[in-house]
Amino acid sequence: MSHPDSAGTPAPARVAAAGLIGTTIEWYDFFIYALAATVVFGPQFFPSDSSVASDLAALSTFAIGFVARPVGGALLGHFGDRLGRKRMLVLSLLVMGVGTAFIGLLPTYATIGVAAPIALVVIRVAQGLAVGGEWGGATLLALEHARTRAQRTLLSSLPQIGLPLGVVLSSLVFLVVRLGTGDAGFAGWGWRVPFLASAVLVVVGLVIRLKLGESPEFERVRRQHTVRRAPLADVLRAPRIWVPACGITIGSSTLGNLLLAFVLSYAAGARLFSASTMLTVTVVAALLWAVALPLAALLGGRVGRKRVLVAGTVATVVWAYPYFALVESGSPVGLVAGTIVAALCIAVTTGPYGAYLSEAFPAEIRYSGASVAYGIGGVLGGAAAPIVATLLVASTGGLGAVGGYVALASLVSLVAVLTLRSPHAVTTAEPVVPLADPVQDGV
Template sequence: MSDEKPGVPLLTEQEAHRQLRRAVIASTIGTTIEWYDFFLYSIVTGLVFAKLYFPESDPLVGTLQAFLIYAVGFIARPVGAAIFGHYGDRVGRKATLIVTLLLMGLATFAVGFVPTYASIGIWGAVILTVLRFIQGVGVGGEWGGSVLMSMEWARTNKHRGFVASWPQFGVPAGLFVSNLVVLAVSQISGSSFITWGWRVPFFLSIILVAIGLYIRLSILETPIFAKLLAEHKIEKAPTMEVIHRQPKDILLSACARMVEQAPFYIFTAFVFAYGVKTLGASRDLMLTAVLAAAVLEFFTIPLFGHVSDLIGRKRMYMIGAACAGVFGFIFFAMIDTRNPALIFAAIVLSLVPHSMLYGPQAALIAESFTGRLRYSGASLGYQLASVIAGGPAPLIATALFAYYHTGYAIAAYIFVCGVVSLVAAWRMGDYTNKDISREYDDARSLGDSGHAPRHA
């Protein structure tokens, strides 16, 4: 007689391994597509949006206005985390991920059709703002599901950091593809890039969405969620429940991300405005450097995810926070030389400290929340950082440079973020190699003590 529970299929080791591989591929390709969409907007913001949608403003003011629309996507991300975290813990990881992919992809596709200021005045910027908000909502719900889809299929606790790092791989992959497409289109369209060439990468996103949708429809729900469903442990209002039960974990997760978020968007989005307009560097040099940095992260993100399985999630993350906090000074010392080789090297190296954080980060945050609240809690903690760090970073960097006229002021801001993240990571629990398949408030979970280590 089978001991299989309703809704929890018993798979052979080979079948389970196949599902893990599919889940990792689906999550990674899906996040690549969604981050392609998100980064594409970031790149074009720094290159053309100020000219097309705020042509009557002073160049610096126009850049600030363009980055304000850019920041709207980050403000929307916690909204997406709350909405899709709820459904991810109620309906399932798979269905929620399909919806977020469609939402993000269609909004990005629509950006390519938005008329400029010359055609409809300020309404162009208004439409961009709405579409950017929709993009942010989609990304806000995407991350938690992608990480859980991979992590909850892991067959052993000893490799969870490595497995969970693969959806993170979608960030440099999306960054690479978006920069590559913009670089290619700018070569093809030449001087017409400002008038029509920038729209082409947005149109291409619909092809990527179709590919991602096909892949995500082929995977099964995760064993952990299927078990929760079979045991009737689904919360009616998971988002509110996790805010009530684990508010500290949400806040610590958000603060731990500050030194990962702020420098990343300074080094990959603000750098286009700073390098091209302030330093006089070529657009192609900046795009190529970010491409090379993204390629490097293809290897370093899973590497540091693996290292976190060996030395502990918290330890790896704290080392990364310390490195990222001080690298801002090195970055601006190199880039301010205006030497193309040093500018290139600075941008490439800037994502190494980011990888030290981003590799172990998925498991560090997701493991902090009990299974039935994990999608909501991890998504809220992760995306709250978008409001306090990621979105404001290019704006703060632009304002600091306008006031102090030196990149070292921006480096000081990055250092402060590093201190905050270091303290927050130190206060987080460490669940490296612990069993996360049981609920944390189950007396049998995570060992004989009956309690998860809160601040190990």
């Protein structure tokens, strides 16, 4: 267990840092798949005479991971609200890591035929389930160890940084392997190396997470015997909270997944920039994203979470069209500038997001509520984004319509931010009913 502070409980910063390391590993696994889907999985697992059809099939498996996220959020959220945050975090990391390593060993379509894409889809569903419970657990463990409102805003943002850091780590590994093996070697076997490397990272992450203490707020819920039997049902009884909660992240998720997955494929296919150039730009943008995210959280702790969220969402609406215009211009300077500003928009939008969303739900149902809302927002935003963008480009011949699509998604998020009340003291129609110990009662 992490060393206690003077109050006898684990130091909040250490818990948040451990959450950051764990989420970085999980998002590394998740985005290794995104990178492979755009440059490898089409021809390897979904061969077709049409490159567009092949790319759409590969991107669809990427989307399946997002579709599984709210299911994973509901499943792990249920047990997280019943048995504790820590156990679910260990489970989610284990499932994600094992699934990623299996992809590195998976035979392609040329070897085992249709069984290859089927197995890929099954593994991707498992990964989606794991990530669905990861974000909520890591965010809540950091949030619920903090002691002040400002500290809760900042520390709950640290697991969020795992996303851009996971992008950096996955992009660097992909870039190094690609340059080291050459195009032929990378297509033949090199692409498997980043997936197999996940096994080492998972061992490190598991050691760290097993040393964490349980959330003080969850322990309080257990002591007061207010653990809910069906936390998700209690969440669904409050549509005034979970409906806008689902919409907050749609805009940033849409832009983020286009930046990380779709633009790489589009720019390389249109011969605007090489895949290596796009990966390099993505790494730089993600690093700035990681730096700006906690700064946005600090600002949210000072001036208000909602104000920062509104500012970031409005900036995303404004920058949506210019970003894609700069990508399409073919100018390296335009590409770098456009991508950096887009990444900063995402950082500002997501900095205070974890605390703002989580505190809309009471501790008794917080894991379920936050995880499901986050997962549904990811489906409506991130899952659909690469597919919709591919179809828009195929029908219009350019990225202009994609910019409009991102702006529209961000407007939906703006309405959600303005609608959701957080913190919100009451989220269920019925009072919390005392229950016996959940371990003895069963789940």
